[in-house]
Amino acid sequence: AHIYFDASTLEQARSLCEEAARLFPPLVMGRVHQRPVGPHPDWSCQLAFGADQVGEVLPWLAMNRNGLVVFMHPLSGDELADHRDHAIWMGAVRPLDLSIFGR
DSSP states (O other), X not given: OEEEEOGGGHHHHHHHHHHHHHHSTTOEEEEEESSOOTTOSSEEEEEEOXXXXXXXXXXXXXXXXXXXXXXXXXXXXXXXXXXXXXXEEESSOOOOOGXXXXX
């Protein structure tokens, strides 16, 4: 999952990600990027967790995102399909730069 934020919601996003890491081990909180990274159009922080945790983490994020945009996708090995076809958005759908995945 990627939590999107900007300068005004940086601390809110950091707190959300830290709380998720605390509540749902072995979920791993990635770096807090204060610039767009990869296909993501906004600043973001990644939360990495297994498929067995989706049933807990997804509803928790939905209830606790407090207006932040959350983009969640699987890791099937096909990054284009994962980001384009298999994604779940919470909040506004943001335009991804899918050209980085080729094809």
